[in-house]
Amino acid sequence: MKLLYYPGCTLKTSAKNLEKSAFAIMDALGHEMVEMEDWTCCGVASSLTDDDLMHHIAPLRNLIHVEDEGEDKIITLCDMCCNTLKQTNLRVKEKPDDLETLNSFMDQENDYNGTVKVIHFLEFLRDEVGFDVLKKKIKNPLRGMKIMSYYGCMLLRPREVSIDDAEEPTVMEELFTSIGAEVVDNPFKVECCGSYHTVEDKNLVSNRAYRITKFAVDRGSEAIVLSCPLCRFNLDVRGKEAEKLYNNYKQIPVYYYTQLIAVALGLDPKCCGFGDHAVDPVLLLKKKGVFEK
Amino acid sequence: MRKEYGYGKYDNVITALQFERLLSSFGPTEGKVSRPSDGKKPKSIGWIQCVGSRSEQLGFPYCSRVCCMYATKEASIAKEANPDIDITIYYMDIRAYGKDFQQYYDHAKDLGVKYIRGRPSSVYENPDESITIKYKDTLTGKIEESTVDMLVLSTAIMPNKDNKRLGEALGVDVDENGFFKQDSLLTDPIQSTRDGIFLAGCIQGPKDIPDSVSMASGAAAKAVAPIKDREKHIGKEFPPERDVTNEKPKIGVFVCHCGKNVANYLDVEKVTEDAKKLPNVEYADHMMFVCSEDSCKKIKEMIQEKGLNRIIVAACSPRTHGGLFQDTLMEAGLNKYLFEMANIRNHCSWVHSDDWNAATDKAIKLVSASVAKARHLESLTEEEFSIYPSTLIIGGGVSGMKAALALAKMGIKSIIIEKESKLGGRLRHLHSMFPSDMKSEEIIDPLIKEITKNKLITVMLDSELEDLEGYIGNYKGKIKQKEMKKEIEFGTIIVATGFREIDLKGKYQYGKNKNIVSQTELETKLKNNDLKKPKNVVFINCAGAMDEERPYCCRVGCGVSIKNAKLLSQKFPKAKTYLLYRDMRVFGKEEEEYYSDVLKNYHVITIRYPGDKKPEVVLDKNNPKDGPVTIKVYDDLLKEEMTIPADLVALTVNTEGGAETEKLKNMLKVPVDAAGFFIETHAKIKPLDFSTSGIYMCGAAHYPKNLVDSIAQAEGAASRASIPISQEKMKGEGIVSEVNEDLCRGCGTCESACAYSAIEMKPHPRDPTRLVAEVNRALCKGCGSCAAACLNSAIEQKGYKSKQINVMITALIEQGAAK
Amino acid sequence: MNKISDENVDVNALKLKKGDLVKEVEDLCGENLFGCYQCGTCSAGCPFVEDMDLSPDEVIRYVILDKKEVLNSKTIWLCAACYTCAERCPRDINITKIMEALRQIILRKNIDRTNLTDIPMEEKGSIPQLAFVCLFRKNVG
């Protein structure tokens, strides 16, 4: 079965490693994932004012193109893209009048029929692959690794487009306990990482990274596992910078869930692009003996 | 349940109901407050209010009505027992709306319970399993984290999940939440949407015990109305009583195993054998279950066979089983007061379950004490008196009228006396009623019509009660109707005299400027179209409430102010409406929903002010009498002084009991509180009864309340008042007090000791120069207070005479000494 | 007491359409601010509240009271649209949308918050693209 995939701009630039490791996993699991043709930027931030339909055009266009390819499902890797596509999809479902306006506005495109389902890669692993199936293919269980999961905002909120319970999500907990790691509880796992403030106000975001990580570090967590490229940057890079703001604070390594799955599946670590991280991610894996096995 | 509060995830987050179990001496910890995670006593406890209530998302939109007070109760109990525990309650509004609620809340604060206004955002657990709460203290403006050892969630009251199915089966309508709907909320709150099916308590919405009990009584009245003409249940016929006066005591003792309840913990055989040895014991036996039919038959047989004339059952409690055994005696032709019970279960086997010998020993002592008393038991008679079959209703407001109609439906006559020249009470001055905005005429006019048509109801307008004598069943009242005086007779009395707004004595410049009015005046103006278009309207709540002089909350004020804010906004859509409040006490289902609806649809600006910084009304220097005014108010949430120009100010004035309360209090000999509201026997068990038999109360005379609660109470009071009347004849207690007139020195101590007004000082029958106490056997409840109070031992309580008690004590001591 | 120190925007010059700020906001976001119980849940859970001059519940109160200086508050720019407040508000008020409405009132008058040329470029390569797009979407009209 062919599965259509929507990358978005970040996956092609600063988050290539997320994309590569995801493709490697799909290969190992025997699924064929194909990048959709003719995609454009999703617009990133979903429109929040009622009168603003303009900003729904970009996401809608991508949904139309999925329909054009004869598919009814699109997988995303970036949390922001997923959220934006889902919100637009929801809006046009709830307000058919808006869909009509948008359709007539985009006269070069086909009309959108509302048939596309947007899913996040995590949802795909959970609902269509199944963690029990994944578990059977694990070669290097992450035994002995204590991690904290981090969801941030866009996977969970608004509730209508959440991939899990918006306050008490468990998908990453289930995933990682099934492949051998121990997950440390962290109530800050659903708190915002500081998002785009990273551009203009580094310290603000460093503070966020500190606050989010510290709780789990105090409880023994050795690594952060997350899914969004912007969260990765903020917790990894700005988190590292937080070391200068807080005495005796040492930032722990940050992984995409796809990277750790790839390692656990025993895939070539090259697909993980560990070189792009601020805090060395390889050291811990070696220390825990995950790599040697 | 909202997941951000960690219920189900963290051990030390529990619900208020679970906490209630911790406090209970029958609960898992026998009343000790301890943490679920490690059983240790917590050093601090937090409560979060409105969990799932007042929530438009992930919960229910309504207020659960009881949780503010139960949290306050739980916190107070925990704090009183453990002053070292730090206790904090996180709330949005504390709904201390009911009678004495505000005082209870103030008391909790005095005990050291902390109240923080702010709804926490989330909680997390620490390594020591304590819970950290994140919240904004909205009164200081600070974002805080605070850590408690244990967190209690005051969770929403939900209707039973099966209500929908039950509703379908009964053919009545159920609302979107699962509560049963009323046919007409404001006129018939007890009636479901189907004839013959009535609602009581929380089936219709969250309610506390007093309101539920009142409503239940009302429902009972409604339920008997259609079947009132059926043949009355006639009591059991008993054979004629054997006169035992001249017989020497022949005592029968029956010892009960209560299955294993008694027999497993003490030696019933030995108790029986020892009993046999006691003087005057003619017969003793032990049985598996004395209360079983076979055993009772056996008792009757032994009474006949052995000529027994005193019976002792050594078993459980007379409270639960005394009546059954007394019936057994009567069936065997013995006076029921020749019976005595020794409680060897609740008082012995249960509490001494770990010591067989001591328990056996104690049971023997208890039985011998009973035997000692039994020798002195006498036959007692119960006075029978007739009941005059009609009810006097004082006050012709909605409550009085509803009570009269409910009585009429049960076929009982009533007389309404109303001091004004029209029926209708306060509603005559009001415009319309929340929460369904029905015009007040639409409520009272049909009622008045129905009353006038009804032959069982007599209405006396411009009338007042001048004098009252008699007792339950047999009252005589003098009524003054304008210049005329009339004497009428009745069997029971319902007090429905309502309430009035207090005199503000010039506070808030009331009375000095014509644009400053009370809510009642505002409604009258609205009703008569007597308002000129205002630009800025300011409502000030709690005027004269919850302060030193009047520590109580007026219960209806918040709802009223919201209703009137809506009325004004509808009439004058351009006007800006400000509502100055201290705590928004729109409790329960309908009021909360009404409130949020008004806020949203009419853009009412609410401003919370602190109790110690009351809003100030400043008059215009040039035109103090008619000109616009300025309101200065301290916004408790933004923490800044605000100045609002206003051309209309409506004061939500606190209320108090009717003007005639003092006079009525003396005539009826019933208690009244400092605010002029009548005091019920027991707030929870008997919310509609006075401690004096035959007198009941309802509506705002009891405490301010809205129409729905008033009507429920009125129908409840009618139900209570109908009970003696439908019995036609009433039997008094056999155990009553008796005065020895020769010993009595007329000091009156007993008169004031009696809570039931059963004693009156009367001239001595043979020596009219001196007063002696006289007991009214119809009113005496046999409580014994008088006997304990009398210094001359001139008054004695039958069945518990000094001699009877003394021999019991002696027996207990002798048995002890014999060991 | 004035907590707002910024004076970037000349509030009077904005010439709000309908006079009342609250009407303008409600039209833009479709939320009914008057449903707010001022419970503070939104503020307690906001990850940026410590840096804000007005907490989110105060923003709502300012709008209701027609205190237009709210448009000069740092808060509306600090809000990163994380939806935590909207998720937890017991009254189902979407504060996230209210914040956006307040930003839009300013941005739609062509007053930008961020000057594109001021963005430090040294990290351009490493900061994920979506951060930039997002920033422009929030701060530039």
Ligand SMILES: Cc1cc2nc3c(=O)[nH]c(=O)nc-3n(C[C@H](O)[C@H](O)[C@H](O)COP(=O)(O)OP(=O)(O)OC[C@H]3O[C@@H](n4cnc5c(N)ncnc54)[C@H](O)[C@@H]3O)c2cc1C
């Ligand atoms: C400003 C205001 C607005 C309100 N608005 C609402 C509303 O919108 N919705 C709602 O549900 N409730 C409302 N209420 C509450 C409502 O008024 C009461 O629930 C209702 O009036 C109670 O009825 P009642 O018969 O108990 O008392 P009342 O209406 O006070 O009637 C008592 C009657 O007894 C008579 N009386 C008193 N003493 C004697 C005596 N010694 N002898 C003979 N007669 C006597 C009085 O003259 C009066 O006619 C409001 C109350 C106020 C003050």
Ligand code: SF4
């Ligand atoms: S305000 Fe209402 S729902 Fe909230 S705790 Fe108090 S009684 Fe319960």
Ligand code: SF4
């Ligand atoms: S009489 Fe009382 S003690 Fe005896 S069996 Fe009955 S309940 Fe139990």
Ligand code: SF4
């Ligand atoms: S207005 Fe009345 S009901 Fe409301 S809080 Fe004040 S005293 Fe209580």
Ligand code: SF4
């Ligand atoms: S026994 Fe109780 S009720 Fe009877 S007269 Fe004495 S005090 Fe009053």
Ligand code: SF4
């Ligand atoms: S207390 Fe005793 S002495 Fe005094 S009046 Fe009563 S019965 Fe008589």
Ligand code: SF4
């Ligand atoms: S959480 Fe909602 S109700 Fe509470 S203060 Fe914020 S906006 Fe108002």
Ligand code: SF4
């Ligand atoms: S959406 Fe904005 S205001 Fe709300 S919690 Fe997130 S950052 Fe704070």
